[in-house]
Amino acid sequence: MAHPPGTPTDFDALRDRAPSRRPNAKDDLRERARELRLKGWTYDRIEAELGCSRSSVSLWVRDLPRPQPRYTPEEQQALMQAGLARLRDARNEERKRIKNDAAQEIGELTDRELFMTGLALYWAEGSKSKPYDRRERAVFVNSDPGVIQVYLAWLDLLDVSRDRLGFRVLIHESADVDAACRYWAQLAGVEVSAFAKPTLKRHNPKTVRKNTGGAYHGCLVVTAARSADLYNRIEGWWNGIVTHAQARLR
Secondary structure, rough: OOOOOOOOHHHHHHHHHOOOOOOOOOOHHHHHHHHHHOOOOOHHHHHHHOOHHHHHHHHHHOOOOOOOOOOHHHHHHHHHHHHHHHHHHHHHHHHHHHHHHHHHHHOOOHHHHHOOOOOOOOOHHHHOOOOOOOOOOOOEEEOOHHHHHHHHHHHHHHOHHHHEEEEEEEEOOOOHHHHHHHHHHHHHOOOOEEEEEOOOEOOOOOOOOOOOOOOOOOOOEEEOOOHHHHHHHHHHHHHHOOOOOOHHOO
């Protein structure tokens, strides 16, 4: 049915009742973001709190004054250092726990386990004869006190008496040589007088050494006298290990 000119239609009536603008679902978030910004919250905290993007937060609060920093640069640095210290302590504790657990897994060594361990140590760190230079002497050099102790225990297992062993310190000339000799003598259970004259490494001024300080003791050289037979047995034992390992790889 046609309506006379100037008569409101049903559509006109609906349009007149419609709101002046479309509601925005983010209005509440925008107002909340502004409240938080006025409280001094950072963009990151507002994003995390409201689950909004940084671009939205920036758009909503960019006309508001920037909040004053909560801490001075010195305080920020101190807080960061404290946080790093806590992280290092936690990592150190975890590292200590792992090492302690691993040490417990070893248990007590049998003579055969010590024998195999010492043999592998010697072949990795001890002197070895060459086809063109057959010296056939058991000489062992290392700076790790634990390695030296395992090696000496291995020699005891092989009935190599201490009176057959010679000791000598290999160390930088700028270190405390006398203190190093006393350190190794105590560890080996011998008198300092049993040590041969130390071998000194000359200091290169262009080199920045990190092995300095009271914890630096250089290397201990352990030489077994009358050890040609022992050395040849070491070679034979090692060749036996290699032979069995090669068989496993086939």
